[in-house]
Structure formats: C-alpha cells, structure tokens
Amino acid sequence: MADGTRDQGNEPPDDEAALSARLQRLGERLTTASRPSENDSDPRQTANASAYARGFRMSTELVAGVVVGAVIGWLLDRWLGISPWGLIVFLLLGFAAGVLNVMRAAGVVRERHLND
C-alpha cells in the first residue's frame, strides 16, 4: 500500500479512519475520472462509453415500466375479462412508472429515503 507521502492528509496512514477517508477520496476521484474529461488519452471513446451507459440505463428504466404495465394489464384483462380496459389503464400507469424510474435514475427526483 502507498504510504502517506503523496497524500496531503496529516493523519497517520495506518489509522483506519484515515484509510477509509482515503478510500472514499479515491472513490470520488475514480467517479470523476470515469466521466469524460479533456485530458484523457482518447476522450471521444470514454465520452461515448459513458454516454452510452447512461442512455442505456435510462432506456431500460423506461421500457421496464412500460413492459410491467402492459403485462399486468394484459393479465388482468385475461383473468377478469375486462378487455381492453386493463391494458389501457395499466399501459398508461406503466408509462408513468417508467418516466418516474427515468427521473429517479437521472436524479431529477430524489430517491424517497433521501428526503428524510
């Protein structure tokens, strides 16, 4: 492990709190480093990868909501014989849930537990 030479912290390096603080700082640096940056050797590649990952996350969140709504609506239609109302209502609800998922994933709406 690296000793405290390249660390600006003044705590002893073997202290567990200091270690976890350093790990956390490393994690923060890693998250900033994984974002597209100008001084990267191949910025276009990382930018593409990151944007691709983000876009993929959003699209799966949206599609998952719609699919779940459609499946529940279709099953209700079959079981209760109320076709096509189950599909109509739950497809719309599923779309709303998908949009909610996307907004949560994008951080527009905070996760519930972070409010309190």
Added chain:
Amino acid sequence: MILAVDPIEQFQIHNLFPVAKIGSTEIAFTNSAAFMLAAVFGLTFFLVGATAGGRLVPTRLQSAAEIAYEFVATTVRSTTGSEGMKFFPFVFSIFMFVLTLNMIGLIPYSFTVTSHIIVTAALALTVFFTVLIYGLIRHGFHFFNLFVPKGVPIYILPLIVAIEILSFVSRPISHSVRLFANMLAGHITLQVFASFIILLGTGLGVIGWIGGALPFLMIVILFALETLVAFLQAYVFAILTCIYLNDAIHPGH
C-alpha cells in the same frame, strides 16, 4: 478458409451430460452450468487461498482479496449505512459472482453466462424477493409506506400509489436487462468485428488482410471497452442491489 460466422452461435447452450429428469423435462448439466461452477470454484480458491495466511503485511493475493472486500464494503456502507452491513455477504457474493462470470466471458472461446437473461433475471429476482421478504419481516405493514409518498393530496394518492407499485415491480426487469443486454451486445460486437477480418481476408486476398488491420485495431479498442463494461456492469448490479436493499432497511416514512 471459409468460416461460418454467426455472432449468435457463441451463446448457444450445449448439454454436457444429463443429471436428472423431472416429469418429461430433462435437467442436463450444460456448458453454462460448467462455467458457473468454474466461477464458484475459482472464487472459492482465490478467497480461501488469499485469506489462509492472514498476514499483517499482505501478499499480492491477500491484497487483492482485501481490495475486493474493501471495495464492496465501502459501496454497501455508503448506500445502505452501517445497518446494511448484514447484507454484505449477499452483495459481495453477487458482485464477485457476476464479475467473475463477466471476466471469464472475455476469454476467447469461453462462454458468457451473464449474457443469458435467465441467469441475470434469477439474480435480480433473488434481490427483489430478499427486499420484499426482509422488508415485510422487519417492518410489517409499514413496509408498504414505501409506496405512499408524504405530502400528496388524498385525491391523487391512489394514482401515485399505483405508479409507485409499478415502478417497484419493474425494478427486477431493468436490473436484469441492463447486465444481460450489455454483455450480449458487447460480445456480438466483438464477434462481428472479428468476422470482418475473416471476410476481408478470404474475400480480397492480400489487400483484404492488410485492410483487416482496421477491424483488428477496433477489436483491441473494443476489448478494452468490454473489460471496462464487464467490471462496470458487475459494479452497477451490486450498487443497485444495495439501493434496493436500502429500501427494505429504511422504507420512506
């Protein structure tokens, strides 16, 4: 040299030998099961071997195991708080299992277990039901407060609750599809670019082989990207597991 290039062929499941028969369904030991078993044995040997010495100054292997432990422990602690550490073995197992399977899948001629949605869906459903059952046991009916946001007018509450429930139910789908689709798409891309080299070489002769350097370069770049994706998707799978477990531990009041 003509190769039948089929980018999907690498995902085929072969029966290696039959194990049991339930009804008319034959349960066979497949290549998928073999790779899963290999991953489990590899992980067990790695972790047991790494921690057997328990040295104060770690060896390389022990250091690698400690890094893996610290990495997952930090993730669990930062997303679920110290109370979530009781789920650490669960998250660690999932993370290491998925990571190992993803990494094994990168070896040429091997089989990528995580590119099958049945595997990722099984993992995601395990997480889903863990959240549901633990949340119900721990909080009883208060767990359902998860679906009732605070400060919502009573007349639109039923709508909001329905949307929240659908959002909750759709989690295992996005959870499993993300890992599966990333691995599937990445391996198909690699295979397609690799087949370009063969097609150019067999079709155009010497010029084709020289031109094949371009897709080869692309494969090198893509392989680096795939290595990143293999790690990143295992990490994303683990961190989403933590986020979902957090709902079971602290449902919104």
